[in-house]
Amino acid sequence: MPHAEWVFHSGAVFDGRRLVRGASAVAVSDGRVLAVGSDADLRALAGPSTQTFDLAGRLISPGFTDAHVHAAYAGVERLGCDLAEVSGAQACLDRIAEYAALPAPAHDDAGWLTGGGWYKGDFPGGYPSRAVLDAVVPHRPAYLLNRDHHSAWVNSRALELAGINASTPDPADGRIERDADCQPSGILHEGAMDLIARLLPPVTDGLLETGILLAQEHLFSVGVIGWQEAILGSYGGYPDVSAAYRSLSSSGKLKARATGALWVPRDTTVDSVPALVESFRTRRAENAAAGFSTRSAKIMVDGVPENLTAAMLDPYLKPCACAGPDSAGGRGLLYLSPEVLHTAATALDAAGFDLHLHVIGDRAVRTGLDAIAAARAANRGSTGGHPADPRHHMAHLQIIHPADVGRFAALNVTVNAQALWACNDDQMRDLTVPLLGAERAAWQYPFADLEASGATLAMGSDWPVSSPDPWQAIHVAVNRTHPDHPGAAALQPEQALTLQSALAAYTGGSAWLNRAPGGTLVSGAPADLAVHSANPFEVPPPELSAVGVDLAMVAGEPVYVRDAAAGGTASRRQRTSA
Template identity: 80%
Template sequence: MKYEVPVPNAEWVFHSGAVFDGRRLVPGASAVAVSGGVVTAVGSDDELRAWSGPSTQAIDLAGRLVSPGFTDAHVHAAYAGVERLGCDLAELSGARACLDRIREHAALPPEPGNDAGWITGGGWYKGDFPGGYPGTDLLDAVVPDRPVYLINRDHHSAWVNSRALELAGITASTPDPADGRIERHADGTPSGTLHEGAMELLARVLPEVTDAQLEAGILHAQDHLFSVGVTGWQEAILGHYGGYPDASAAYRSLAAAGKLTARASGALWIPRSTTVETVPALVESLLERRKLNDAAGFSTRSAKIMVDGVPENCTAAMLEDYLRPCACAGPEPSGERGLLYLSSEVLHAVSAALDAAGFDLHMHVIGDRAVRTGLDAVAAARSANPGSAGRHHMAHLQIIHPDDVARFAALDVTVNAQALWACNDDQMTELTVPLLGPERAAWQYPFAGLAAAGARLAMGSDWPVSSPDPWQAIHVAVNRAHPDYPDAPALLPDQAISLQAAMAAYTSGSAWLNRSPGGSLVPGAPADLAVHSANPFDLPRQALSSLRVDLAMVAGSPVFDRAAAASASPLQRIPSA
């Protein structure tokens, strides 16, 4: 099959491979031509040979796949970049490796402006520590004299040492905030882990994260995302959260300077302190921020609402009690059923107002009660605003009551999946399932059921919560098993989706959700593309995690070239017809 836009002598021709256009593997297509930053033709090698001229840069795919660049629909690029430039624990495995890295970092001199000598960073994994939450004793043993604040991979908890607690004035008499919890010893003294809103108790004493640091972090993250084929993303929180300031100014600066070369957008944070009375003023302020960001070339049409927390610390909102005791309290008292950070009344009011103002709702939902409450809020917003074109979506979606699966398609709510989590790893088997029990554990990440019911699918990584490499997430979406746990049984294998569906979700699905022009390889589309190390449709599905990205482009310009990084050999050319 051949599609054309008549542009002679293409700047680039990718040939002798396979083509995924964002929705399907194109039958008979083996080549793609690019000129002027857009795709100009897709077809067979013979059909596209006429597009080659003396100046054409020809890339021999040698059977590899070319696809649209991936779009990450939920990522914290600013946080990830800053943390990678600090005390980075994200790539480590095991408590000992974490402690060794922290000790090494503590040997470095504090950065300018860090008068108290804070050690900050993050990326530790709950599954590496008994019970999921490490204590001050471990940190005190390696850093006794400097304060330490390390966010865990899911960004719902922070690990601190005694010096940090001392500087913040957190003691046995410090009450838990309404939207969080302090882990404590039996006598009430803080044990070293702070959950959700309790992380904010350190905000006043933490060293400031400057705009310059945020800019450096975003650029560092951009390079890393390009290396895994991600050419566009949505920054999932733009606001003050977890000790970080709003990164909007850093994004504006980079966009205006032409340094933000990815197709990045952002979601403006809805504070947990929002009330019905403050909704009108909040929406007006968001509109002003959106206008300011738009003027700099950075789109922020989404609004991020964190509906609940996560099950491992009992803050995910559940319809029924957790099976183990946990201490949770919030604006809607619910015994042992987790937290709703906004009451149903507030969630309905802010969702309807945001929808009316042209914002796409981006909801964090984990527990089945959060899912149902969020869907109810979208239903109310759709009813209040007939003809709404909001591209509303829910991220994470871990536990969905079967009665709510069909509601996603009915309400046109996109499933923003973090597929890498849909597996049996240490966190799932040791921390999550014991709290849920077998019935609710069988409702986790029902991707196939949602797709069969007609729901739209998009994908994201939630990096630095988990790897930003889409091939790792696609592997799990297709296998329901993580490559690092080869002996673990698949998690609900009937909820696996096809490779085509997973790739479509991570390309055209996420690009549509982000209102990005990328996500497809058809004539006239931006030449945002990725060349992969093999054709995944020819591989056993158990080998998908082995794939790498060899080349990535944005608007026809290379932003990552694995071969060029390894050697300076020039690109080969093919003769023109």
């Protein structure tokens, strides 16, 4: 055999599914894994120019793949009024005041203050008022997305510019939060965000490219070497980021194994589905020609429970007092009717797209499973571009009725889990559980039951909704407690995953879901790998969040090497979800 370019030795090897018994070394050459074996087995592959890396007992594994992330949004928000790293209401307001004191962009006549990342758990009731924002930004219009990107916080000046007042009706796909007098409080949920987002200065392709590269750098630092951009379309004030990805891919600046999901708008109708699918075919081909794969179609089936938009089978315990007539009887929103969802799912499945469904509430889960079942029934045996192995998946999956757990394996629907949320934190305790009640709260994030039923598992972060550091999510998947809340009771501890299952989901499982070429450490596989700061299989479970990444490699090229002097970890803060 030829000499290796790299030999990693004296450690433990995880191949994307399990620890490899007897293996302690990995050899890499020409961008691929040359061999996996013992130190003695691979010693002969080391030549005069081979770079050797002493693992010193650490674990080497495939690099992480994030199956649901908003890298472009995360990067751009880091360039603006970034609130993701601050903790507490006062710190949040102080950061906004600092940013408001800076000159407004020269091209923005209105002087908009934009950014995001504020955390619902920092404010009583989850949603601060316009008056609180007015106190720090009285004259400039302000539009700040919260961390889950399902709500925006705006001040009085922004509401005035948009003409939003007490008589403004809620849009079909959203809700205007209102105070005790039913006046707009300053919080816009879901589609209501567009009432102001349409007034914002445009986000340019150049800014998006800068944001994606900034996000890539950070993701590499936590061992994420590939991801799926979960929305390619207009959403929350952002344009379609496809052009930026195509440019970066063509130029070679996008080094990660990045893929994307084309966004199905929430105003889609049965009649508009054929044109939508044809446009997706065209966009898929255009992106592929630039080296950017977009084989997934993203459908947001519902919202989130904290703003009463997650779709529930039974009503919320605390309905909104100022909401208009609710045809769902206080059970949240389905953004596409079952008829439209079934039609779109069937047509996209037939066209060879992997469905990527955002589902949070138990009614959304059931409706989404029904749509995939209808697509499979309609397209079974079809040859019109329908792939032999459709990789449909559902992201978030917070509340699943026990009767639906077994349907994932039966329908071959992958569980795309954001495991960092499966814990009792302040948001869960103060905002979520009071709306759900004890019985439904016990149905949250049933990872172990899904795995036991035969479902395939993948994982993602939903960054910037929550930390992109996979070891934070793996910690919660294994312990069902958050590392920042060690004293809190575990959330349904019987639903914990083993470390092997969680690590496999975040490496091999997500890479498979993304149709990425890596995700495994076997001879001939792409050398997309990560060296971790310890062997986590020898770390006590309550200390898993302390594990980090010392080196990340894509196609045999190091893309991140930890600076021991720098230290530090990514923010662990949360939460649900886009």
